[in-house]
Amino acid sequence: xxxxxxxxxxxxxxxxxxxxxxxxxxxxxxxxxxxxxxxxxxxxxxxxxxxxxxxxxxxxxxxxxxxxxxxxxxxxxxxxxxxxxxxxxxxxxxxxxxxxxxxxxxxxxx
Amino acid sequence: xxxxxxxxxxxxxxxxxxxxxxxxxxxxxxxxxxxxxxxxxxxxxxxxxxxxxxxxxxxxxxxxxxxxxxxxxxxxxxxxxxxxxxxxxxxxxxxxxxxxxxxxxxxxxxxxx
Numbered sequence: 001x002x003x004x005x006x007x008x009x010x011x012x013x014x015x016x017x018x019x020x021x022x023x024x025x026x027x028x029x030x031x032x033x034x035x036x037x038x039x040x041x042x043x044x045x046x047x048x049x050x051x052x053x054x055x056x057x058x059x060x061x062x063x064x065x066x067x068x069x070x071x072x073x074x075x076x077x078x079x080x081x082x083x084x085x086x087x088x089x090x091x092x093x094x095x096x097x098x099x100x101x102x103x104x105x106x107x108x109x110x
Numbered sequence: 111x112x113x114x115x116x117x118x119x120x121x122x123x124x125x126x127x128x129x130x131x132x133x134x135x136x137x138x139x140x141x142x143x144x145x146x147x148x149x150x151x152x153x154x155x156x157x158x159x160x161x162x163x164x165x166x167x168x169x170x171x172x173x174x175x176x177x178x179x180x181x182x183x184x185x186x187x188x189x190x191x192x193x194x195x196x197x198x199x200x201x202x203x204x205x206x207x208x209x210x211x212x213x214x215x216x217x218x219x220x221x222x223x
Contacts, residue, residue: 043214
């Protein structure tokens, strides 16, 4: 599986958009980009995934560059409850194990 | 979606003893995965468990230390054997239900004293 590079930490003001970048320059054509988050040592929670196109759901938006070498997770209106470690992962499917990097620790500040 | 129940949620154990962690899923799944998360670290895959076959272990993890059972499509156990303080971690099970989404249990927080 391809590896990802994320900033170690980020701060975001409550109510503002949080933009979390991820580099995955060695991603292969059949690999998805997944985002998970882990709140205070709970089990990781699925946020969103994409292959080529931008995606949006009730939690977030995922913007993938045309060359697929990087992506950005957008939390449109961050709240204090969004404080967590966010993991960007590339992989083939939910039936193969996810390989976690170090993730980005997002702190939402009141 | 899938709901995963892990037991126990936490435990404090004496060194040299063993602890068995249970993972129950509310639907039948082919693959189950066990992870370890050491304090302040990310998740590391221990092994992949298929029903009816031996678990496949990642480099650095061995069956004698982390025996896994997978008796059916909804249940698995991970045993942490002959524990030492270095085994103090959160242990998580995970399943892939859809082709593109995985679900995780809430984890078992193990402290070895």
